[in-house]
Structure formats: C-alpha cells, structure tokens
Amino acid sequence: MKKPRDPDLWDEPDQPEAPFELSVTLDCPGGSILLEWIRAESNIPETEMRITLSGPDELSWDWASGQLAWRCRVLANAVRGNLGRLRNMFPCGGSVFAGYIPLPNPGTATKPDSWTPLDLPPDLSPWPWLEREVLHMASELRVTFSTLAKLAKEIEESDGGRSFRRSARKLEKEQREAAERAARIAEASRRQMAERRRKEAERRQRAAREALFSRALDYRDIPPTNHRCTPSSAESYPFRCQVFP
Numbered sequence: 001m002k003k004p005r006d007p008d009l010w011d012e013p014d015q016p017e018a019p020f021e022l023s024v025t026l027d028c029p030g031g032s033i034l035l036e037w038i039r040a041e042s043n044i045p046e047t048e049m050r051i052t053l054s055g056p057d058e059l060s061w062d063w064a065s066g067q068l069a070w071r072c073r074v075l076a077n078a079v080r081g082n083l084g085r086l087r088n089m090f091p092c093g094g095s096v097f098a099g100y101i102p103l104p105n106p107g108t109a110t111k112p113d114s115w116t117p118l119d120l121p122p123d124l125s126p127w128p129w130l131e132r133e134v135l136h137m138a139s140e141l142r143v144t145f146s147t148l149a150k151l152a153k154e155i156e157e158s159d160g161g162r163s164f165r166r167s168a169r170k171l172e173k174e175q176r177e178a179a180e181r182a183a184r185i186a187e188a189s190r191r192q193m194a195e196r197r198r199k200e201a202e203r204r205q206r207a208a209r210e211a212l213f214s215r216a217l218d219y220r221d222i223p224p225t226n227h228r229c230t231p232s233s234a235e236s237y238p239f240r241c242q243v244f245p
Contacts, residue, residue, distance in 0.1 A: 018093035020046060024130060025115065026100035031141050033134060037090045046090065053138050056145040074138040079131050087127065096126040 018040065025034040031053070037046040047065055054060035054071070061070035061082055072078035098118040120126050 018091040018095060020090045020092040021095040021097070022090070022092040022126075024096065024098040024126070024133075026098070026118075026133060026137075028101055028103045030101070031137070031144075033130075033137060035086070037092070040092075040095060049086070051134055051137075053141045053144075056142055059134065059138060074135065074142075076131065076135060079134050083127055083131055083134075094126075096120065098126065098129075 021038045021040050023034075023036040023038065025036070027034055033051040034048060035051070036048040038044065039046055047063065049064065050062050052060050052062065053074075057074050059072050059074055059079065061072070063069065070082055072082055098120055099115050100118060101114055102116060120129060
C-alpha cells in the first residue's frame with residue numbers, strides 16, 4: 001500500500017505580502033541549484049544557499065554566509081522538510097523567480113550572462129516544482145559517484161591524463177592548421193585555374209580578331225573581274241562561268 005503524502009505542506013497559502021523574494025537558478029554546468037533571497041522593499045540581498053549532491057545518497061545545503069551546512073538523504077520527504085524550513089525562515093509568498101544556466105556546447109565556455117529565465121505556472125506553487133528539481137538533479141548526478149566515474153576522474157587528474165590532454169590539444173591544433181593549409185592551397189589553385197581560363201579566352205578572342213582582319217585584307221587585294229556564270233548541264237559542275245574580255 002502506497003504511503004500517503006505528508007500533510008499538505010505545499011497546500012498552505014503563502015503570505016500575500018511577504019518580506020522576501022526568492023530567485024532559483026538551476027546551474028547545469030555547476031551541477032547545483034542556487035537559492036537567493038532578496039528583501040522585497042529595499043532589493044538588498046539577504047542570503048543565499050547552494051544545493052549540491054555531496055554523496056551517492058546525500059544532499060548538501062550550503063549557506064554562503066558560512067553557517068553550518070544542512071545534510072539530508074535523497075528522499076522526497078527529506079527534501080520537502082528542508083524546503084519547508086526555508087519557506088518559513090524566508091517567507092516570499094508568490095515572489096519566486098526561476099532560471100537556468102545551460103550546459104555549454106563542446107569546445108566553448110558558458111558566458112556569465114547566459115542565465116535564461118523559466119516561466120513557472122502562475123496558478124501553481126513553485127515549491128513542488130523546486131522539490132522535483134532537487135530530486136531530479138540528485139538522480140542525474142548520482143552516477144558521478146560510481147566507481148567507474150571515480151576511476152575516470154583519477155586518470156584525468158593524473159600525469160598520464162594531463163599528457164593525454166596535451167597530446168590531444170596538439171593533435172587538434174595540427175589538424176586545424178593542416179585543414180587551413182589545404183583550404184589556402186585549394187583557393188590558390190582555384191584562382192590559378194580561373195586566371196588561366198581568362199587568359200585563354202582573351203587569346204582566342206585576339207586570334208579570332210586577327211584572323212578576321214587578315215581575311216579582310218585578302219579580299220581587298222583581289223582585282224575586280226567581269227564574268228557571268230550560266231547554268232551548265234554537266235553533272236560535276238552545276239554552274240559554268242564565261243569570262244568576257
């Protein structure tokens with residue numbers, strides 16, 4: 001039989017005029033969730049907390065002010081209890097704003113201003129959503145505490161791993177330079193071919209003009225003749241020319 005949910009913690013109405021505003025940031029590159037409280041009247045930051053996965057089945061709730069961090073297991077009831085405590089400590093009513101920092105594309109770095117807002121349902125309390133996000137983060141990052149992940153991290157941080165990364169960067173640089181050289185050679189070859197085709201076209205046009213001019217000179221040097229061509233009955237000569245003195 002499924003255990004009934006705890007008393008409707010999230011169904012309790014928020015204060016209509018709360019003294020704080022809460023900003024929630026899903027930090028995907030950092031593997032954490034950042035909670036920031038701001039005083040509603042003065043817009044002055046009050047405090048902040050970062051939620052991380054500190055073990056395969058443990059969440060750490062770390063205060064930026066240096067207070068003792070909270071610890072809890074990766075369970076819905078434990079997460080809901082800590083969020084309920086925060087809700088009572090810093091009442092924010094419906095003034096909860098959310099956003100996320102996306103994962104960078106391979107080979108690029110995430111810019112500091114890459115924060116993207118999230119639209120929360122206006123008729124739904126943000127606290128159940130935040131509870132699901134905390135549990136989802138823990139589920140996604142739990143694999144980083146596996147034996148294989150630890151071994152991969154140790155190899156990456158070892159001298160061999162650093163040497164491999166240097167070799168990989170060197171190979172990538174050489175491949176990039178080779179591709180750039182090939183592109184320059186191909187462009188130079190294309191320009192040479194285009195220049196040869198242009199010169200050949202100009203040569204043919206010049207030769208055609210010279211031939212036409214030469215034929216015009218030849219026609220001018222032919223003396224005029226007085227002749228008349230009459231039809232002939234011979235099969236091999238369809239016309240017979242008779243020259244008159």
